Amino acid sequence: MSGAAPMRIGAHLPVGRGLAWTVRRARRLRLDCLQLFVRNPRGWRARAYADREMDEFRSRCASAGIASVIVHSCYLVNLASPDEELRARSLEAVADDAVRAARLGGSAVVFHMGHHMGAGVRAGIRTLARSLSSLVKGLPEGVDLLVENAAGRGTEMGGEWEHFAALFDLLDGDPRVGVCFDTCHAHAAGYRLDGARWVSRSLAGFKRTVGVPPRLVHLNDCAAPAGAHKDLHQHIGLGTIGEAGFRALLRRRELRGLCGILETPMTRPRDDLRNVRRVRSLMAPAASP
Numbered sequence: 407m408s409g410a411a412p413m414r415i416g417a418h419l420p421v422g423r424g425l426a427w428t429v430r431r432a433r434r435l436r437l438d439c440l441q442l443f444v445r446n447p448r449g450w451r452a453r454a455y456a457d458r459e460m461d462e463f464r465s466r467c468a469s470a471g472i473a474s475v476i477v478h479s480c481y482l483v484n485l486a487s488p489d490e491e492l493r494a495r496s497l498e499a500v501a502d503d504a505v506r507a508a509r510l511g512g513s514a515v516v517f518h519m520g521h522h523m524g525a526g527v528r529a530g531i532r533t534l535a536r537s538l539s540s541l542v543k544g545l546p547e548g549v550d551l552l553v554e555n556a557a558g559r560g561t562e563m564g565g566e567w568e569h570f571a572a573l574f575d576l577l578d579g580d581p582r583v584g585v586c587f588d589t590c591h592a593h594a595a596g597y598r599l600d601g602a603r604w605v606s607r608s609l610a611g612f613k614r615t616v617g618v619p620p621r622l623v624h625l626n627d628c629a630a631p632a633g634a635h636k637d638l639h640q641h642i643g644l645g646t647i648g649e650a651g652f653r654a655l656l657r658r659r660e661l662r663g664l665c666g667i668l669e670t671p672m673t674r675p676r677d678d679l680r681n682v683r684r685v686r687s688l689m690a691p692a693a694s695p
């Protein structure tokens with residue numbers, strides 16, 4: 407992506423009313439990109455889509471000016487699991503998500519780094535690297551794998567930049583695997599983002615340690631204190647990251663041109679619209695301090 411382009415704004419949208427509705431919503435919100443689940447997010451079951459519905463989605467997105475579609479894998483996926491059965495299931499789900507992403511005109515499948523479940527971080531990252539290497543072999547053209555950072559609770563990995571550095575070492579810098587940077591998760595993991603100085607410090611640490619820039623951003627404010635390791639999303643500007651933090655994030659050079667996907671709470675109708683508007687106003691030059 408061009409270093410000069412502003413961040414492209416998107417949102418995670420529901421698919422329960424059909425893919426045509428999803429694109430209509432994206433159009434109404436004037437999104438540049440969107441993210442969706444293609445299976446039950448808290449189960450394994452894949453949604454049944456007719457090929458025609460997926461083809462129509464792709465062409466509708468193109469005519470709505472949606473430059474990028476991202477598929478988020480379900481939360482049960484754990485490619486780092488020491489349990490072979492769970493790992494096999496996870497591999498199958500992500501491989502299938504990638505095939506669907508390709509059919510939908512998507513550019514990436516995003517999933518969390520996973521849990522080592524007591525095997526230890528080193529073993530967990532080794533298992534994850536093995537899983538990713540095998541997935542990359544069968545990956546459809548144009549669809550990459552993005553590993554998301556986490557709040558780092560319990561045996562959950564991805565709460566420290568060093569985990570990504572270790573993973574990319576094992577993968578030998580495979581270009582088909584990148585990082586999705588979730589602002590809420592980073593802040594919750596202790597990489598503070600509540601203000602320009604913290605943003606610059608945390609992103610510099612990311613760059614120094616991981617070595618590659620993020621490829622996707624999840625734009626979420628955080629409802630818990632920095633470093634509390636709690637994954638609680640909040641509306642943009644109303645959490646512990648706050649407006650100053652987002653204003654700085656949205657201006658960072660290394661994040662420009664990337665898709666920034668909102669995964670903010672949907673408790674009231676039009677919450678999505680309010681968050682999109684808030685992000686756009688924080689991006690506007692007039693909003694700069």
Ligand SMILES: [Zn+2]
Nearest residue numbers: 554588624669
């Ligand atoms: Zn996220």
Ligand SMILES: [Zn+2]
Nearest residue numbers: 590591637639
């Ligand atoms: Zn989260």
